[in-house]
Amino acid sequence: MLTTYVQEQYIWILIVGFLLSFILVFSVGANSVPNAFGTSIGATVLTHFQAVILAGIFMTLGAVIIGPAVADTIENSIADISLYQSSLEQLMLGQLSVILACALWKIIATTLKLPVAITHSIVGAVVGFHVTAIGIEGIYWTTLIFLAISWVTSPLLSGVIAIILYKIVLKTIVEKENPLESGAKTLPLWFGVVVSINVLSVLLQLESLFGEFYMAWYLIIAISLGGGILTAILVWFCIVPRLKKNNGAENKAISSDKIETSAAGSNENATYENIKQASDLNVHQSEKGSENAPLLSESDQLELNDTERLHENLDVAKLCSPLLVVSVIFAAYAYGSILVSTGVAPLITIWNVYETGRVEKAVENPFWMFLYGSCALTLGFAIVGGRVTQTVGEGITFLSSSRAFPIELGATVVLLVASNFGIPVSTAHCKIGAITAVGYYSDGGVDFRLVSKILIAWVVTLPATTGLSAGLFALFRVAYQYSNEENAFTSNSTSLLHAII
Numbered sequence: 428m429l430t431t432y433v434q435e436q437y438i439w440i441l442i443v444g445f446l447l448s449f450i451l452v453f454s455v456g457a458n459s460v461p462n463a464f465g466t467s468i469g470a471t472v473l474t475h476f477q478a479v480i481l482a483g484i485f486m487t488l489g490a491v492i493i494g495p496a497v498a499d500t501i502e503n504s505i506a507d508i509s510l511y512q513s514s515l516e517q518l519m520l521g522q523l524s525v526i527l528a529c530a531l532w533k534i535i536a537t538t539l540k541l542p543v544a545i546t547h548s549i550v551g552a553v554v555g556f557h558v559t560a561i562g563i564e565g566i567y568w569t570t571l572i573f574l575a576i577s578w579v580t581s582p583l584l585s586g587v588i589a590i591i592l593y594k595i596v597l598k599t600i601v602e603k604e605n606p607l608e609s610g611a612k613t614l615p616l617w618f619g620v621v622v623s624i625n626v627l628s629v630l631l632q633l634e635s636l637f638g639e640f641y642m643a644w645y646l647i648i649a650i651s652l653g654g655g656i657l658t659a660i661l662v663w664f665c666i667v668p669r670l671k672k673n674n675g676a677e678n679k680a681i682s683s684d685k686i687e688t689s690a691a692g693s694n695e696n697a698t699y700e701n702i703k704q705a706s707d708l709n710v711h712q713s714e715k716g717s718e719n720a721p722l723l724s725e726s727d728q729l730e731l732n733d734t735e736r737l738h739e740n741l742d743v744a745k746l747c748s749p750l751l752v753v754s755v756i757f758a759a760y761a762y763g764s765i766l767v768s769t770g771v772a773p774l775i776t777i778w779n780v781y782e783t784g785r786v787e788k789a790v791e792n793p794f795w796m797f798l799y800g801s802c803a804l805t806l807g808f809a810i811v812g813g814r815v816t817q818t819v820g821e822g823i824t825f826l827s828s829s830r831a832f833p834i835e836l837g838a839t840v841v842l843l844v845a846s847n848f849g850i851p852v853s854t855a856h857c858k859i860g861a862i863t864a865v866g867y868y869s870d871g872g873v874d875f876r877l878v879s880k881i882l883i884a885w886v887v888t889l890p891a892t893t894g895l896s897a898g899l900f901a902l903f904r905v906a907y908q909y910s911n912e913e914n915a916f917t918s919n920s921t922s923l924l925h926a927i928i
Contacts, residue, residue, distance in 0.1 A: 437781050440519045444777040447526040449803045452770035454533035455545050456807020460486070461816035462542055462838075462858040463762040464808075466831040467755045469820020472748045478755075479809040485756050486763025487801040492629060493764030493846045495792045501549055501772035501851060506557040507565035508776070512786050514560075519780055520903040521556035521896075522773040528552040528895035529770075532888065537811060540818045541884040544853030545769050550574060551889040553773075555896030560904075574851070581841050581852040582860025589837030589861035590868045593830060600746055601829050607742035611667045615659035617750050621836065623655030625757040628843045670745060747828035754835040761842040762854050767800040769851050818881075819858065824866025824873045834861040856885070 463486075464478035473481075502508070511518035529548040536543040550571065557566060603609035630647045775792055820826060826834075838857040845852040859881055866873040 437516070437519060440516075440523060441777055441781050444519075444523055444526065444774050445799075447523065447530060448771060448774040448800070451526050451530040451533065452767065452800045452803035453807035454530050454537060455766050455770050456482075456804040456809075457811035458533050458537040458542060458807075458815050459545055459766050459854050460762065460804060460808035461812050461814075461819050462854045463758045464755060464812075465816045465819025465858070466826055466834050466862065467751055467820075468816055469826040470748075470751065470828045470831040472751050472828055472831070473755065475813060475816070479805065479812075481756060482759055482763075482808050483801070483805040485759035486767065486804060487798065489760035489763030489846075490767035490797040490801050490804075491794065493761075494768035494797050496768075496848075497765055497846060497851050498768040498772045498775060498792050501553075501769055502776050504567055504570045505550055505553045506567065508786050510561055510565045515780050515784070515786070516907060517560050517904065518786065519777050520907060521553075521560055521900055522777045524556045524896045524900035524903055525549065525552040525773045527899055528555065528892050531895060532892050536884060536888075537814055539884070540814045540822075541881055542815050542819060542855040542859065543884050543888050544578070544855045545766060546574070546851040546853050547578065547885065547888040548892045549769055549772065549851075551892035552896035555893035556900040559897040559900050577845065577850055577852050578856055581845065582856040582863075585838045585841045585857040585861040586864030587837075588840055589833045589865050592833030592837055593865050593869065596747070596829055596833055601743050605742075606746065607670060610742070610746040611670055614667060614670075614746060614750070615662040618662045618753065619655035619659035621750070621753050621757060622658040623651045624840060624843065625760065626654040627651035628761075628847055631847050666749070744828050747832045751828050751832040751835060754832055754839060758835050758839040758842070761839050761846060763801065763804070764846045765842065765851055765854055767797055767804055770804070771796050771800040818877070819862070822874060822877050823859070823862050826862075830865050830869060834858070834865050837861045853885075855881075 460482055464473065464482065467473040468475060468478055508518060511521075529545065529552050532548050533543070533545070554566060554571070599613045600606050600610040627647065630642060630650060775796055778793065778796070780786060838854075838861040841857050842852065842854060859878070863873055863878055
């Protein structure tokens with residue numbers, strides 16, 4: 428435990444750390460949470476307000492239950508913090524520079540409507556301050572290489588899983604002559620699978636949450652499967668009959684005259700087929716990198732999205748929309764585990780040093796710290812999240828509920844697996860990878876110019892936060908040393924004055 432005098436020296440670092448950490452996690456909410464809800468909002472299944480409510484509940488649960496495992500990786504697996512045992516102030520100032528550097532970069536990315544990874548930002552910032560403070564000694568290069576590999580493989584895996592799920596949705600629901608009848612048979616299975624995966628994820632983290640808690644692996648599997656089977660039974664007897672009962676005139680696809688009426692709002696002479704042809708040619712030019720002006724204006728693209736949604740059979744939407752909502756709920760749980768824990772990890776380090784007066788790798792992560800981060804995350808998404816939501820939900824490709832559901836589930840599976848192993852993968856990588864893959868596979872058209880901008884932002888993130896953190900740490904260290912010299916001079920002058928008197 429630090430003495431009262433030393434704690435007074437460091438109290439300003441702790442206070443500033445709390446303030447800057449709130450700003451950081453707030454900016455993460457504005458930039459990264461839209462990755463979780465952009466698809467459902469883009470598919471018009473959820474409103475922004477509904478998404479905020481779900482984010483506040485389920486991201487908090489994910490942060491509290493799985494978050495500590497991810498926070499441990501950020502705190503202890505990037506650089507050897509035991510090297511700061513004799514210079515605690517350098518470690519605390521370094522964590523301040525990490526927080527501020529990441530917050531600045533997130534704010535810049537959100538202004539540009541580009542989703543960037545908080546995990547990239549934190550790792551780059553930690554390396555930046557550590558190299559400035561000590562040098563390359565103590566950096567865990569093996570961990571960094573492993574994290575870099577996970578950043579590359581996670582969007583690929585998310586994309587592959589999303590395509591497989593989308594193909595199953597096509598074969599079992601969308602392409603059937605009677606989607607409602609066919610989909611009703613598989614709906615309980617989908618719900619059961621989603622619930623089983625997430626119950627398994629929760630049970631695997633109970634030991635880290637409750638300390639002495641232990642459950643045999645076969646019990647974990649049995650409970651997970653049991654939860655999925657129970658859910659499937661409830662869906663079969665409660666939801667499926669209601670869907671069949673409500674089936675009637677809505678089972679028919681929207682007639683072509685209604686499509687033309689909807690399209691007439693922006694261009695009375697433009698038909699759905701003409702707009703679609705222009706869209707396909709526009710996407711083709713984009714893929715070739717043409718410098719010509721796009722054939723399809725932004726207003727026509729929005730019109731195309733509306734008419735595409737009208738083409739989707741209403742029975743398909745009725746089946747996929749609840750699946751999408753369930754997937755989003757569990758996605759929020761997975762995202763919260765990574766986003767909150769990554770955002771508050773530097774603050775936890777500052778708090779532990781302040782409380783104990785030493786550097787310890789095996790320390791308990793305060794429960795309330797994750798609640799603090801969850802509040803900031805939800806507020807950021809509620810107030811500023813709309814900018815990046817537009818990019819994720821509408822900018823890359825057209826999204827309907829039948830496309831958004833496999834995208835959401837594919838990205839969530841990768842995130843949950845990574846979180847349970849304590850790997851801080853990028854939520855942005857997983858979601859953008861899944862969206863791009865399904866958009867390309869479904870021939871829905873992908874704006875590769877926007878995707879290329881996002882990729883460039885991802886590449887730039889690491890060196891940008893490294894440089895920002897290094898510069899900020901150098902400034903903080905100079906300011907701290909100057910402050911100590913001033914205090915020492917004042918103290919010596921006071922002592923001398925007392926001696927003279």
